[in-house]
Amino acid sequence: MAAQVNNDIAEIEEPKIPGNYSARKQNRWIPATIQLSSNEDLTSSQELLVAPRSPVLNNRVSTASSHHHEDVDEIHKRISKFHVSPAQLYSTDSGKLYHAGSICIVLVGQPARGKTNLSISLCRYLRWLGVRANLFHMGDYRREKTNGLPHEFFDPKPESEEAAKARQELTNMVINDMVTFFQNDMGQIAIYDAVNGISSQRLALAKTLNDKQIKAVFIESLIDDEELLERNIADAAKSPDYLNWEENEAIADYKKRIEMVNRAYEEMNEDELTYIKFINFGERLFINNSKHDFLTTKVISYLMNSKIKSGSIYFARCSNNKLKFKSDPPIDDKGKKYATDLSATLLNHFESMGQSSFPKNMVVWTSARLRTTQLADVFKKHGLRVRHRPEMTQMNPGDAEGLSDDELQAKYPVDYANHNLDPYHHRYPRADSYHDIALKLEPLIMEMERMRNDILIIADETILRVFYGYLMASSCTDIPFISFPQEEIIKITYNAYMNKAFRIPIKDSDKS
The missing domain is CATH 3.40.50.1240 (Phosphoglycerate mutase-like)
Incomplete structure (x- = not known):
């Protein structure tokens, strides 16, 4: 039998489980003051x-x-902790919506598998929802911090000590910037776009993030459609790495990079990690160890709808x-x-x-x-x-x-x-x-x-x-x-x- 409520106004109990219940702001938005010029003349x-x-x-x-x-x-513009997204439903003092905590989405895959395309489109959608998300492209760090590297740099297990050191330094730089984004800029999702092709390195990355209370969700982009792969290679040969290159030369150079990565690349099969295999850009999905939290579910829903345009x-x-x-x-x-x-x-x-x-x-x-x-x-x-x-x-x-x-x-x-x-x-x-x-x-x-x-x-x-x-x-x-x-x-x-x-x-x- 349902309990009867005698009093006219029901009282709201204090939450029994600690959480972000009171984090919503009284004012849902920080108004963006628009400076109006003195000579404006609006008539209707x-x-x-x-x-x-x-x-x-x-x-x-x-x-x-x-x-x-x-x-x-x-x-690619890094958003600040004061950013309000166009479709954002509410603001919180923590900056984290949907009580989902901090998440690092780690892209995994060989070159020309659409990782950058996917990371950008996913970031665009998450920001639109109101999630404070930023992109961290390894390629941007490489171009900014180096004046060009030999193809050996792209080998996940380079024999050269110099190439291995350069890879590790850039990786540490990206990880440090992502952690800073979470700790200082009220970030909620960092999207890490790199090959991330070695299993032991993925496990180490997940541990580093988890130790800082950041959940790691891996998305591995795989392509077994040769026609799609060739189109992706042609697109990749137009990236910032190949400014002012002849098209054929850029494609040939990029294929050498793919061969270098293929030597040591290890496909994801780590049972303890949460990962999504994204096959032929949405043709098939395989999900391992999903925690079914709200934002991960939204990411999966988006991946099911995403297509290469x-x-x-x-x-x-x-x-x-x-x-x-x-x-x-x-x-x-x-x-x-x-x-x-x-x-x-x-x-x-x-x-x-x-x-x-x-x-x-x-x-x-x-x-x-x-x-x-x-x-x-x-x-x-x-x-x-x-x-x-x-x-x-x-x-x-x-x-x-x-x-x-x-x-x-x-x-x-x-x-x-x-x-x-x-x-x-x-x-x-x-x-x-x-x-x-x-x-x-x-x-x-x-x-x-x-x-x-x-x-x-x-x-x-x-x-x-x-x-x-x-x-x-x-x-x-x-x-x-x-x-x-x-x-x-x-x-x-x-x-x-x-x-x-x-x-x-x-x-x-x-x-x-």
Whole structure:
């Protein structure tokens, strides 16, 4: 029989098990103060909520005339202990979310097995969730601390004393930096990207980390698909190690490096270690000794969805962006003209890349609003699949809609001040925030991770900013100010080491 509760208000008991129960902050975020210039003149809530106060692309100024502007993502930027991620649910005094402690994810695998690609994409996803994660690439340390090394350096068991000493010094440097990240920067996950090909060294690393209360989770990337391996070798030959090299020479040199590693490489089979075998980049997974903690489970879930990307993501604004939030009229003549110009420009872009038409497997995503669904009809005529996603509805300005800047300040003085302090998280009454949009778009972001083909996303600027922020590892202080002029398409290309974005001007089809 269920116990009866007689008192009207139940008391919450003190926790019987010590833990991080009281670590949540009263203020969930540390507001990122935005310095406003004195000559700004915002005239409506649409401009306040939708248009950027300054047109920036990841802190690099970009205007409609800068058509050749290229930007690289910020995933290799080390985040500080004050970092707040775009989709972060809450903050804690310890900096560690989900009560999962400190975890070092150790990549294992021979060269050209996609370790760097995997480490970067995994770091991007974990940061997006709010996990304070940093990358530690052995290759970066090697390039920074040495002026080039013989191939013997890449032998996991080098015969040369000099090569063995260099390997150990660099390894110690990486481990020390990771420990510092955990101890001084409130880090939660360090991702260690190196071959790590010797069993005894993996066991020693796990012990070193465990002695410092850091859990070690190993991910071994294996490839038995020869075609995939050859593609990976071609990508690896474009890494920072081979700047200004001829392609064939770089590939030949990289294959020598693989041969050197293969001499001593030992595949993982240590029963006492927690490891995941990641085969053919997500084709199969084998998990050993999993502790089933929350973050390890999230990592496994991500690995099940992760694919090596071969396409690009294209962003385009929808037409008629000055409508009120609840308005949903059909597309007008100006919008139809924009659709024609947009499709013609994109088709010309693919033709300039040697293709005769749009890629057959290209997908178009739009919101469920008429001005985006009808705009996408032009792409249906080219045989492309179009999907209408209700999650991509623009930001709701709530009670701030239609109010001028002065009216907002007069009617909502506290909200106005808070919005200027933190335009990413703040909501006006009955409005959305960018943070709300980031949480709403997470299922589409995971779907994007599963796809290998080109995607064209047609949506309001508020939606494009959040998608862009994920792909380019933008901070939540930058996202509200990223500029997407309607006369441009933004293209993001996937790269094993970093994503790149550049702008394509939309041409007038009547004049071309």
